[in-house]
Amino acid sequence: MTDRQDIAAAQAERDRRSAFAPAAPEAVVEDAAVPLFTPDPDQGPARSLWSDAWLEMRRRPLFWFSAGLIVLVVLMAIVPQLFTFLSPQPDPNYADLSKARIAPGPGAWFGFDGQGYDVYSRTIYGARSSILVGLGATLVTTMIGGVIGIFAGYFGGWWDTILSRVGDVFFAIPLLLGGILALYTFPNKLDTPYLVMVGKVVLALGILGWPSIARLMRSSVLQVKPHDFVQAARALGAGPGRIVRSHILPNAVAPVIAVSTINLGVYIATEATLSFLGIGLQPPAISWGVAISDASGIGLVRSTPHMLLFPSLFLSITVLAFIMLGEVVRDALDPKLR
Amino acid sequence: MTTTPPSGVRTTRPTRREPGARTWIPTDGLLLDVEDLHVEFRTRDGLARAINGVSFELRQDETLAILGESGSGKSVTAQAIMGILDTPPAFVTAGAVRYCGTDLIGLDEKVMRSVRGDEIAMIFQDALSSLNPVFSVGWQIAEMFRVHRGMNRRDAEAEAIRLMERVRIPGARERVHNYPHQFSGGMRQRIMIAMAIALDPKVLIADEPTTALDVTVQAQIMDLLKELQADSHMGLILITHDLGVVADVADRIGVMYAGRLVEKADVFDLYADPAHPYTLGLLESIPRLDQQGERLNAIGGLPPNLTRIPAGCPFHPRCRFATDICRAGDPPPLLEVAPGRRVACHHYDQLLGQHLLETERER
Numbered sequence: 001m002t003d004r005q006d007i008a009a010a011q012a013e014r015d016r017r018s019a020f021a022p023a024a025p026e027a028v029v030e031d032a033a034v035p036l037f038t039p040d041p042d043q044g045p046a047r048s049l050w051s052d053a054w055l056e057m058r059r060r061p062l063f064w065f066s067a068g069l070i071v072l073v074v075l076m077a078i079v080p081q082l083f084t085f086l087s088p089q090p091d092p093n094y095a096d097l098s099k100a101r102i103a104p105g106p107g108a109w110f111g112f113d114g115q116g117y118d119v120y121s122r123t124i125y126g127a128r129s130s131i132l133v134g135l136g137a138t139l140v141t142t143m144i145g146g147v148i149g150i151f152a153g154y155f156g157g158w159w160d161t162i163l164s165r166v167g168d169v170f171f172a173i174p175l176l177l178g179g180i181l182a183l184y185t186f187p188n189k190l191d192t193p194y195l196v197m198v199g200k201v202v203l204a205l206g207i208l209g210w211p212s213i214a215r216l217m218r219s220s221v222l223q224v225k226p227h228d229f230v231q232a233a234r235a236l237g238a239g240p241g242r243i244v245r246s247h248i249l250p251n252a253v254a255p256v257i258a259v260s261t262i263n264l265g266v267y268i269a270t271e272a273t274l275s276f277l278g279i280g281l282q283p284p285a286i287s288w289g290v291a292i293s294d295a296s297g298i299g300l301v302r303s304t305p306h307m308l309l310f311p312s313l314f315l316s317i318t319v320l321a322f323i324m325l326g327e328v329v330r331d332a333l334d335p336k337l338r
Numbered sequence: 339m340t341t342t343p344p345s346g347v348r349t350t351r352p353t354r355r356e357p358g359a360r361t362w363i364p365t366d367g368l369l370l371d372v373e374d375l376h377v378e379f380r381t382r383d384g385l386a387r388a389i390n391g392v393s394f395e396l397r398q399d400e401t402l403a404i405l406g407e408s409g410s411g412k413s414v415t416a417q418a419i420m421g422i423l424d425t426p427p428a429f430v431t432a433g434a435v436r437y438c439g440t441d442l443i444g445l446d447e448k449v450m451r452s453v454r455g456d457e458i459a460m461i462f463q464d465a466l467s468s469l470n471p472v473f474s475v476g477w478q479i480a481e482m483f484r485v486h487r488g489m490n491r492r493d494a495e496a497e498a499i500r501l502m503e504r505v506r507i508p509g510a511r512e513r514v515h516n517y518p519h520q521f522s523g524g525m526r527q528r529i530m531i532a533m534a535i536a537l538d539p540k541v542l543i544a545d546e547p548t549t550a551l552d553v554t555v556q557a558q559i560m561d562l563l564k565e566l567q568a569d570s571h572m573g574l575i576l577i578t579h580d581l582g583v584v585a586d587v588a589d590r591i592g593v594m595y596a597g598r599l600v601e602k603a604d605v606f607d608l609y610a611d612p613a614h615p616y617t618l619g620l621l622e623s624i625p626r627l628d629q630q631g632e633r634l635n636a637i638g639g640l641p642p643n644l645t646r647i648p649a650g651c652p653f654h655p656r657c658r659f660a661t662d663i664c665r666a667g668d669p670p671p672l673l674e675v676a677p678g679r680r681v682a683c684h685h686y687d688q689l690l691g692q693h694l695l696e697t698e699r700e701r
Contacts, residue, residue, distance in 0.1 A: 050472070157426075227467050228462050228463075228464055228467040228468040229467060229468050229469055229470045229471075231422060231462070231468075232460070232461075232462055232468040232469075232530070232533075233470075234420075234422045234454070235420050235422055235454055235455070235459065235460035235462075236454060236455035236459055236460070236482065236533060236534065236536075237451050237452065237453075237454035237455030237456060237485075237486060237537075238451075238455075238485070239451055242485065246470070246473070246481070247470050250470070250472045250473070251470070251471065251472055
């Protein structure tokens with residue numbers, strides 16, 4: 001429940017935890033020594049946890065690689081036309097049954113699918129669903145989980161007990177199983193608008209995904225809370241809102257951001273799975289999951305592998321990019337891993 | 339110099355106070371009056387009585403040192419005054435902390451918040467962990483002005499630089515955007531002090547301000563505190579376990595043991611002629627140049643577990659003067675044994691006026 005240390009006799013002696021983040025005491029000016037400030041030529045005048053992390057990330061090729069991929073996919077989601085206008089068939093909704101299942105060639109870079117749609121433009125347009133669901137679900141889980149985690153961690157006591165148990169209940173439901181259950185209970189109809197469909201998936205994933213973020217936030221807040229600067233802020237007249245906003249949150253949010261980035265990839269994959277099962281997004285919506293589902297009919301995998309290959313490849317690369325970025329961010333924010 | 343009108347203390351600066359804030363004016367220079375304070379910690383291991391009836395007063399321009407071992411209740415006393423004890427497990431069960439005549443215990447949290455920082459401020463032992471690692475020091479000092487005085491960013495930063503200069507941080511203007519870990523220990527403590535005095539508090543509580551610093555820096559920080567006190571006429575409560583730090587700064591000393599004040603005296607009297615065996619033991623345990631090669635007189639044993647404070651005088655298991663009267667009944671009361679001297683010991687007459695430290699030195 002309350003993760004306080006035993007307070008009995010040792011309470012009076014402030015236990016001096018090690019400093020939070022400093023990597024090394026650069027640019028230290030000794031008190032007795034010459035009172036001149038000498039800027040450190042390598043480090044620049046000032047560095048925070050975040051600028052430290054940025055410097056660290058900047059050096060990693062993996063960061064640039066994954067960030068580049070993500071920028072590309074996000075661009076696809078925002079302006080797919082940018083990628084399709086040179087293609088022989090830029091309209092993803094134009095179908096020509098006479099060309100069904102034709103392999104990649106000059107008429108269509110990625111070939112045609114079972115309905116005669118152009119696989120290339122449908123794959124490009126499919127990015128939008130994945131990014132929307134991924135970002136949406138991450139936003140929802142981080143908001144719900146973050147707020148609940150802060151409450152449970154900072155206020156402790158009953159708040160903590162109740163919120164943590166509720167979190168455990170949701171945590172016990174597997175993400176995919178819960179998603180299937182939720183979307184079976186509230187199925188889409190043929191005329192359900194695109195954004196409502198996306199919203200449903202986001203909501204299902206969000207409601208099931210928040211406990212992991214809440215747990216992380218809670219433990220992170222518990223770690224920051226006993227630091228002297230929180231006590232010092234109280235002693236200098238800061239209220240709970242101010243303490244949470246400017247002292248707890250900035251020091252506790254780093255692991256949450258790292259894990260959220262990794263989760264984003266997981267949510268994209270789950271959306272594809274739900275769509276593959278026919279309950280996530282449904283045609284006429286274009287999505288990688290829907291495309292993979294269409295491509296995996298009996299016999300199709302062997303006769304028209306291009307229908308399966310391209311959407312799967314895009315999906316895998318996108319998920320991989322987010323997970324790689326998450327790892328880089330996590331490493332950069334953790335001074336111990338440097 | 340000694341009697342300052344409360345308004346004169348505050349320098350010229352916009353004074354937009356938070357709504358609900360009130361003005362606090364000390365009567366006859368009496369700032370803080372702690373009376374019979376009791377604090378206990380309700381833990382799984384039982385009831386720890388951290389403070390058992392502590393009383394003291396603090397006036398303007400005065401420095402009171404509270405001396406004691408780890409776990410004697412020094413820091414808890416400070417936290418109780420500030421109202422920043424974590425409840426649960428800590429509970430103030432009795433007593434009063436009167437600031438300018440108003441009891442702070444049980445005061446509305448909003449009012450209390452306007453007291454903290456504005457009226458009573460506190461600095462901590464480890465300045466590195468007392469500063470938020472993700473914000474620049476200037477931002478953190480300026481926050482005091484932005485939040486409590488409603489200043490805009492630029493004015494607040496100018497004030498922050500002014501304060502950093504006031505606590506003698508070299509190159510304040512260049513360093514205002516630096517982060518805590520880029521400063522040395524002494525400089526960090528100066529920044530902490532700057533934050534604490536930002537709003538011109540009338541009482542400053544320094545909880546072991548120099549423990550984490552090396553000796554030369556300790557002296558500088560103590561000098562700084564003394565100087566700031568002389569400028570602003572604030573009352574200073576200095577919590578420490580280091581008799582050396584106290585000697586030339588404090589006016590009066592209270593010695594704490596097991597959550598009680600066992601001796602209160604003026605600083606010279608206490609050093610020259612301790613009246614409580616515990617104080618004597620503390621003074622004897624300071625290494626001295628004229629005792630080279632001799633065995634240091636440490637106080638044997640350990641301070642009592644606060645969940646099981648022994649009956650009678652809590653110091654009796656470690657006391658060489660202890661007799662049967664010390665081992666049973668209530669702890670000896672803190673009695674006035676000479677003008678300005680209070681001691682809680684049945685056998686103070688064996689110590690007071692005997693100059694035990696002197697005789698030993700001559701031996």
